[in-house]
Amino acid sequence: MRYFTIQPPAELKPFVRFYWVLEHELGPDEPSYTYRSVADGCTELVFHYQSSFNELTDKSGQNAGPSGIQFQTTQYRRFITTQSFGIFGAYIYPFAVPYFFNVASSETSNQAFDFDTFLNQAGRELEEQIMLAPDNLKRAETLSTFLIARLRQNTFKDERIITAIRHVIHGKHRLPVIQLADTYSLSARQFDRKFKQYAGFSPKTYMRLVRLQEALKQYNSPKTLTQIALECGYYDQSHFIHDVKAFTGYHPGYYFSGKAEGTEFREI
Template sequence: MRYFTIQPPAELKPYVRFYWVLEHELGADEPSYIYRSIADGCTEMVFHYRSAFDELDNKTGQNAGPSGIQFQTTQYRRFITTESFGIFGAYIYPFAVPCFFNIASSQTSNLAFDFDTFLSRPGRELEERIMLAADNNKRAEVLSAFLIARLRKNGLKDERMAIAIRDVIHNKQYRTVAQLANAYNLSERHFDRKFKEYAGFSPKTYMRLTRLQDALRQYNTDKTLTRIAMECGYYDQSHFIHDVKEFTGYHPGFYFSGKAEGTEYRNT
């Protein structure tokens, strides 16, 4: 399995965390591959340029298609393919959703669509250009041009909320919503409303999602689960177990064992 990232151009870096590529050749002893996407506070645009996946256990009834957009979500999903595959994706901050798609982040949480449904003709054309691109660097160029053109039409309207969301994701000094609201000189109620508008979830829920991602980034370390939970800000082991089970579908002991679906790329 091959996984790597590509950095976006400077104009997009405040909005796009990175582009990513996942490729895998199925062997003779591997009739299928199951990928499990987990809850995440960021939005992803996903293009299957080699083969396609079918969704398992589709409880939402939404049409995400073989390629599409998954907005920030508190849910995990499962997909299967019986062929070798190649996927190109963009990992996007939630506050960039209004800039790229002219819709409030609060209206998109837990939604997923294929590009035709969500973007109509521009979505179809974008997907076709990504599929026909010569390589992944060219795919990054194509998607960057598409996103930059949209960004220039719909600029960010509240830079303070973008900074606050980046703070939650990258800066771990804030452990409570009160601390975060105070840092931006807003009441908790006002901050909660503004934050949800741009992040898609309340600050409390969003901090749970980022705490989970912090914990899962410890996947290949030799730390104990107790230590991971403490370093990532969980109050106790039970809170850690609860969140991992809710957002990934697995007990942390199994997720970190190397046997869980969708964790193979973390070993690359």
Template sequence: MHYFTIPPPPELKPYVRFYWVLEHELGEGTPSYIYRSVADACTELVFHYRSSFNELNGKDEQSPSLSGIQFQTTQYRRFITTESFGIFGAYIYPSAVPYFFNIRSNQTSNQAFDFDTFLNRSGVELEEQIMLAADNFKRAEILSSFLIARLHKDGLKDERMAIAVRDVIHGDRYQSVVELADTYNLSVRQFDRKFKEYAGFNPKTYMRLVRLQAALKQYNSNKSLTQIALECGYYDQSHFIHDVKAFTGYHPGFYFSGKAEGTEYRNV
């Protein structure tokens, strides 16, 4: 399995965290591969440029999963393929959704669309260009040009809330919504409403998602689950277990064991 990231150009850094690539060759004895996407505080644009996946529902029934956009989500999903694959993606801040697509983030949470449905003709053309690109660095150039062009359009903009979202993602100094609201000189009620428009979820839920992602980054740290829970800001072990189970579908003991679906790329 091959996984790597590509940084966005400077003008997109406030909006795009990074581009990513995941490629895998299925060999003898491995007729299929199942990937589990977990709850995430960010939005992803996903392009299948080599083969495709089907989504598995609770009864393991399959439905086609096309290239498209998965907005910030509190849910996990499962996908299966029987072919070697290549995926190119963009990992973007949810606060960038209003800038790129002129829609508030809280109107998109827990939703996913194929590019044709969400972006109409421009989405179809973008997908074709990504599919035909010579390599993944060219794909990053194509998508960067597309996103930069969309920034030039008039749209919803609140720089203060966009900064607040990035601050929560990259900082670890805030332990409560009250602290966050005070930092931005707003009442808790005002901050809650404005933050949700650009993060997709209220601050409390969003901080839980960010805390989860911080914990999952400790996958290969050789730290105990108790250490991970404490370092990532969980009040106690029970809160840690509850969130990991709710957002990944697994008990943390199993998720961090190396046996869980969709964790293989973390070993690369």
């Protein structure tokens, strides 16, 4: 399996965390590959340029899992393919959604759309350009051109709340919501409303998602699960177990064991 990231151009760095590529050649003893996406506070634009995945669901078996946009989500999903694959994606901050698509993040949470449905002709043309690109550097260049054009067209801006969301994502110290609101000169009610508009979820829920992602970054760490839980801000082991199970579908002991679906790229 091959996984790597590509940095966006300077104009997009405040909005795009990175581009990523995941490629894998199925061997003769590997009839299929199952990938599990976990809950995440960021949005992803995903392009399957080699083969495609079907989504596995409890109710109806398999549904088509085309290229598209997976917005910030509290849910995990499972996908399967029987072919070697190549995927190009963009990992973007939730507050980039209003900038790029002129819609509040709160209106897109826990939703996923193919590019045609969400962006109409512009989405169809973008997907075709990405598919026809000769390599992933050209795909990154093509998507950057598209996103920069949309960034310059839209005027959805609230710098204070964007700075607050960045603080939650990247800050070393977790502040209570009341203290965050005070830091950015907003009442608790204003802060909650504006935060949800740009992050997609309430501050409390979003902090849970950020805390989860911080824990999952410790995938190859020699630390114990108890150490990981405490360092990532979980009050106790039971809260850690509850969130990992809710957001990944696995008990943390199994997720961090190396046996869970869709964790192979974390080992690279």
